[in-house]
Amino acid sequence: MDFVIPTRLSNRHHFTTAQKLAVLDEYDKCLEHGSKSELARAVGIGSRTLSGWFNDREAGILSSRSDSIKGNDVPEYQRMTVSDKKLLKQLQKENDALRAKLAKSEAAVDILGKASALLAAMAESATATDPVMEELEPGRPAWLTPKHSDPSL
Known part of the structure; x- marks a missing residue:
């Protein structure tokens, strides 16, 4: 057992x-x-005392006579039952999983933003280097345009 056994001054003192x-x-x-008996x-x-403490804790009424005398009584709203502790652990695990999922999603959004900026820059540079071809006559295809091989004609 790694448990430190609480000490009492005598068997008459309360926990x-x-x-x-x-x-x-x-x-x-x-x-x-x-x-449990050990x-x-x-x-x-x-x-039986230990099982009584367990039942009192589950009912939310665990207290100590020495706390009542010294004025250290734990208020009822601060007591947690075993089911409350299990629920808390479950919610903490769920919260950790959601935090990891959020971090992964934020990383994906960041990568997508950088990829979008890169593609926009590539598209902009591609349009800047495209040659501009003039149409000889508007509306007339190039294959209908006569080709002059001799400039004197």
Whole structure:
């Protein structure tokens, strides 16, 4: 376990709400059979107490007697349930994916802008170098125009 066990002055002292939440975060990570009971023994509380804290947290009513006495009670609107935490993680992942998609789209727009400017410059330079041919007679095709090989005629 990489978890730092919260300390109490004695068995009569209460855990703060922050300590309870830290223990419950570790409780959520316990997946193996018997690991939740092992965590409860390591912290020095009963497994029923730990499951009671879990239920209180899920209901949004987890608090501590020591916080109430010291005036450090966490307001109800600041508490997050497990489902709220899962939703937050899901939304953060979705937000990261959308940011990556936005960056990719912005890069594509930038490339398309540069390509458009390049094509416009190429078209402009092509029209500037095209030779201008004059029509001999307006409306008369060149093959109908007589060709004079002898200038004296």
